[in-house]
Amino acid sequence: MIYVLLPFAALPIYSVMKGVSPVYGKAAASLGANPIQRFLKVYFPLTLPGVISGGTITFIVALGYYITPALVGGPSDQMLGYYIAYYTNVELNVGMSAALALILLVLVAVILTLFARIVGVKRLMATVR
Numbered sequence: 001m002i003y004v005l006l007p008f009a010a011l012p013i014y015s016v017m018k019g020v021s022p023v024y025g026k027a028a029a030s031l032g033a034n035p036i037q038r039f040l041k042v043y044f045p046l047t048l049p050g051v052i053s054g055g056t057i058t059f060i061v062a063l064g065y066y067i068t069p070a071l072v073g074g075p076s077d078q079m080l081g082y083y084i085a086y087y088t089n090v091e092l093n094v095g096m097s098a099a100l101a102l103i104l105l106v107l108v109a110v111i112l113t114l115f116a117r118i119v120g121v122k123r124l125m126a127t128v129r
Contacts, residue, residue, distance in 0.1 A: 001065055008061055009054040016050025052119060056112070063108065080104050 020043060028038045064081060080100060087097035 001062065005058050005062060009058045012054040012057065013047065013050040016047050016053075020046045056115070059111075060108070063104065080107075 024042050024046065025038050028042045033041065080103070084097050084100045084104070087093045087100065
């Protein structure tokens with residue numbers, strides 16, 4: 001999973017990091033900031049939109065992985081995606097799989113809504129422009 005999902009996290013972070021002007025770091029250095037302060041106070045907040053978008057994309061793509069936890073965790077440690085596939089393919093119970101898929105959709109929507117409220121999407125989008 002790491003090999004497949006790493007580009008989904010690294011590429012948005014890299015694209016935002018590449019767009020940060022080095023002038024900001026030089027300005028912070030001229031004001032007396034050491035390298036750690038420049039990173040924490042200037043560079044990291046400017047790259048935060050890439051970190052957040054990479055994490056969100058990776059989280060959404062990782063929801064579809066149900067084979068890996070089934071192989072690694074064993075039969076007693078299953079995720080919701082496994083049960084959706086099980087009720088669809090083995091039990092042929094479309095109603096149960098649809099209900100589980102709806103539960104998964106609602107959980108993801110709640111997580112992303114909480115995430116948007118905590119981070120502040122409007123503030124985040126203002127830094128991207």
